[in-house]
Amino acid sequence: MTKTITRPTRAAERTSRRRPLSRQARQRRSRLAPWMLLAPAAIMVLVALGYPLLRQTIMSFQHFGLAQQFGQPAEWAGLSNYFSILSDPYFWSVFVKSVLFCLWTAGVTMIIGVGFAVLMLRMSSAVRTVFNTTLIVVWAMPALASLTVWQWLVDPRSGLLNWLLTSVGLDSFKHFNWLGENFWTFYLIASAIIIWASIPLVAITVYAALAQVPTEVLEASELDGASNFQQIRRIMLPMIGPVISLIGVLQVIWDLRVFTQIHVLQQAGGIASETNLLGTYVYETGIAKGDYGTASALAMVILGLTLVLTGRYIRMLYRQGGMA
Amino acid sequence: MSIDTTSTRAIVSSSTSADRMPNVGRPATAQRKWLGKNPIANVSGAIFALFWLIPVYWMVNSAFQSESEVMSWPPHLYPHEFTWDNFVAAFTQANFWGALQASMIAAVLTVAFASTGALLAAFALSRFRFRGRTAMIIAILVVQMIPAEALFISQYRMLDGWNLLNSVVGLSILYIGTIVPFIAWMMRGFVDGVPIELEEAAMVDGCSRIGAFCRVTLPLLAPGIISTSVFGFLFAWNEYTLALIVLSKDSSVTLPIWLQSFQQGMKATDWGAVMAGATLISIPVIIIFMIVQKKISSGMVAGAVKG
16 A cells, blocks of 8 residues: 555656756647657658648649749749639540549449448358458458459450440440540549449448447337338437548548549540549640640649548538547 | 347347257247358358459469560460469569668658657557547547548648648648547557556555556557557558659659559550559558458447547
8 A cells, every 4th residue: 555655756856856847848749749749750751741832822823834834934824724724625524524434433332331231230140251251351352453454344456344235135335435435434433433433432431330220229219110221220320420421521521632543544544635534634635735824723623622522521521529 | 028038038038049950940930040151151251252352363464474465365364374473573573672662661661750749649549538638539520531632632732832842741730630530549449448446456555646557558569559550550561642643743743643653654555563662562552451440340339439
């Protein structure tokens, strides 16, 4: 008993001997400590993202083209970059396509993903293990590897997809060029790849949430005569509603800025000008054509769009109390 | 109150026994036990699993077929003559080893810097209560959402100005800054999971705050550090957009860019060799991911989605 009392005092003596700081200094130190700890991460972010963001904001108000790349000072353009974008019908066609593509892809992903999660609840544990492992394998596939495989699957001459379609009697699909035919088939393939690859995350996360719904509630509802469908519709989905809407917003944010899949498929022989979405349009304007001013303004538009959606996401996190 | 709990418990236990012995005693409810096994779910689950695996299977299948066999019509559903030639081609024809090296450097740099920065930040956010803490947490979340596509023009210009275009170091700088907020967020979940009482006990025993963290919490954080590191590694290994911007094709490129130029470098694409390349890139990732997936997704759920 005496030991426990004396030990802290001795410890306190020892610390005070080692650090003879005045009380004020120590307070200042402990107030600074969290910021010192945050500093390295903050510097990393500021170098890689903060500084480019600042430069981009400036550049979006400048005429910044190839001449400026070789050292000529950039001319101020005011808002003219933004005006020229917003008055360009091509931008609006890209914008509308991006939004529709995003809604379609994110919507189908969520519907199938939640469906898979509900299905997983009802599987026997052996089948569920197989199913879960499959999803994880798909989840882990590097984007570029899966894109090359899908290009091979939809290859016009000897791809598996055309073979399957012709062997069930659809002869018009022999040598059908999915990526080059028109932008509908191009988008169909692109969204299929994205949906295929993003469903594992949705299904596994939603399943984890569903599995936490207390059994008692379900049993009680069963006693009250609720059907399976009513249990899903009225109990389980509302209870995990916050999780579903969070993942839904994340999917929308991710699909709105899709770049990799579209760019790679364009490179593989897809039609580029008709299939541009916001991400590839910025790339084309900036990196390929060297019009950095306009590209920066475009990028700022994408950023603004994303931040609006992110605001929703943050508010959802807040409402869930996940911030504390 | 006590009646309530016992009755629930009674329901639970009776339904579990009904689960074990279907159609015994309670035919009416045993027919539709919600959490019970369902043959339709099993069959459709198996079908969906097979369907989802087709691309992965087709990748491996084509990788082991000879060039003529790959192009055969109808396609061979399994390799009739098993060959390793495609892997030899992938190793030798293009600069695979250079790309592997570049990817390893980028991944190691990313993991080393981002994990260290994130660990310190997570310690600050989890163990200190200071003004501006909530603002920092919101900042972490917002920064995570900034799409690479919205900044790459400017990042390209910046690296160009620093003579870091076509350099793996330049690419790693972008990777570190991009992934550090997410890793810090995940790590905070893990730090929160270690009870602060352990540290306080060590401080009572004479450790400084930092010392208590290093000696008590850090060893307990090992699983968290490993899974966040793996996450950073996979991010750098798989990343395509920034690599495309920073690295041009003739310099040393990372593996995703290598795979793409390997495919484009062939006049008529030799799909067997390309699939061998894709398999080479995917297999290590799939294995690593399967080992740590539980930790990663539970960390993600604990961090981002408190359900």
